[in-house]
Amino acid sequence: MELYRSHVLVCGGTGCSSSGSAKLIERFEEQLQEKGLDKEVKVVRTGCFGLCEAGPVVIVYPEGTFYSRVKVEDVDEIVSEHLLKGRKVQHLVYVDHKTHESSVQKSLNEIGFYKQQHRVALRNCGVIDPENIDEYIAFDGYQALAKALTEMTPEQVIQEVLDSGLRGRGGAGFPTGKKWQFARASKAEHKYFVCNADEGDPGAFMDRSLLEGDPHAIIEAMAIGGYAIGADEGWVYVRAEYPIAVKRLQKAIDQAREYGLLGEHIFGTDFNFDIHIRLGAGAFVCGEETALMASIEGKRGEPRPKPPFPAVKGLFESPTNINNVETLGNIAQIILKGADWFKSIGTPASTGTKVFALGGKINNTGLVEIPMGTPLRTIIEDIGGGIPNGKKFKAVQTGGPSGGCIPASLLDIPVEYDTLTSVGAMMGSGGMIVMDEDNCMVDIARFFLDFTVDESCGKCTPCRVGTRRMLEILQRITEGKGEEGDIEKLQTLAENIKNSALCGLGQTAPNPVLSTIKFFRDEYEAHIREKRCPAHHCQALLSYTITDKCKGCTACARKCPVNCISGEVKKQHVIDQSKCIKCGTCMATCKFGAIIKN
């Protein structure tokens, strides 16, 4: 391997790839060759840096200069100025939303977005080339597997994970060590270790980023887990909508096999382990473990009642352990650095860190990893950079369609499994959707329920029929046809569904409705009683009126698609409410701000 004086790291995550990072890499390589720098400067395609908002992101080492929103046209300038002459291209350097400081003189870790983060699972994302096993090894990769296989017994490995307090990052938060213990205790000739990469929550993308940015970490953790529970075969169930993740994972598996890190007699021991990938077709219910296993077996992806739990009777009728991608992302570090180190991060009941995918009405859309116990406010305001366009924060939805909304008044609660559950939300897999004053909470509840109704597999009645009835009521409310007693009906239905649905999908589907009723009951009541949407979002409840600021320019009347605006030139116009379709064109057209919406 050649020695390079400078490395140009270009983000190859899905976010930056879709904003053109592949073209950047091409251009960099062309330009470097043209300038004769290709033997000195290396271009590396990495995983996600997390700050997707500022993508495509390019980092130049050893200076650590952080360039954001780089366009193909900018590449020539970076090469000729920075790489050839050593002058940073100031106007491309990332500027902090909040402090307006440019990051020229600062290292990456001091930028507001990264300062409060603590990267354990994402430690290699945006640092190494995920398609190069040597780079992973250089960053302590496969050391944990070597340690586990040569120095520890399976029981010791499980004990270490148990002591670390690691809980499942897929959402429910079951202690990982316990899960491994159960699987170990099952006696069978054949056992399986499964990685659940069927990330389905709208707005969540941490598992994808981890697979794209550090696929070897997942392979190593699966091998360690396989050794701990006594499995010799691993499966990764990943959705086909993640083509980059699938490609890199397959490449990583091939490399690991070539190095003998997967296969027979790993590190000269008697331990054999290999991994296969199974592509999912994108059904949300297949994230549920029993449905996932059915899908791997080639059956219809439907859950089944538990017990028997997978640890007793799982994949192909054999004892199986299933862990989420992010959970596995922590394993190698726990084995290497020890349970005490891991416990020192986070809170006593929720140890370690959690990755969140920040989205919605927030300045720094992207991926963040914070120690457990960090107040929600820090995530939204400091790391996320607050709400764009000077709007006010209203609520944040955690846990996607299974979670709940947390209002502004609870913004100071720490992010931990039990605290989030106690306010009616949940940790979930880590989607965090921020909402501002323009979001109607009834409509948000309707949106998430619409998703679960769509994704319900239909096996059990409470979920198949119950969630649909709830959706119909919500639809009615947002259309201004809500009736007195609808809120109570929703609550009764929700409780019944939670108690009687077969799997996690149905049991948690009513959560968004329940939590929005709990914290934003006044919005529901305004919709039902006053036929009014306080956020001015629900179209059916809006009315547009023309005030006396109208100059009679006729612009709105000419633009109106249904010709419902009338009036004489230079006189105030009027909207015929019975014909108005509430499209808002008139308001957008008016130059005098004379049209208001209520």
Added chain:
Amino acid sequence: MKSLADLQAIRAKTLENINMRKDDNAARVVIGMATCGIAAGARPVMLAFMEEIKKRNLQHVTVSQTGCIGMCRYEPMLDVILPGQEKVTYIHVKPEMVPRIVSEHIVNGHPVEEYTIGAAKD
């Protein structure tokens, strides 16, 4: 791969190439590469540093560039900054001087006084 030693070998080999991406206390060689520096021959000097670092298999040295330091008549100029120490500025550096700077200063910690700006006669 059959043993931990094999793994360590790959690790060591790759590490020297990517340790610039880790936040550690590396020795830094900062070369003035503005127009004046390049014209005076800074590029061959930089290449000589990279060659020397590779030859000696040094793990904690980064070579980077900077703009004009302001004393163009002393170009090619460069700074050597060891962790926790004041920077030492070398002037009129030629590729043949590089091995001595690397061995005496970067490896053994003794600046090559006669090449530094303090020894300038004019």
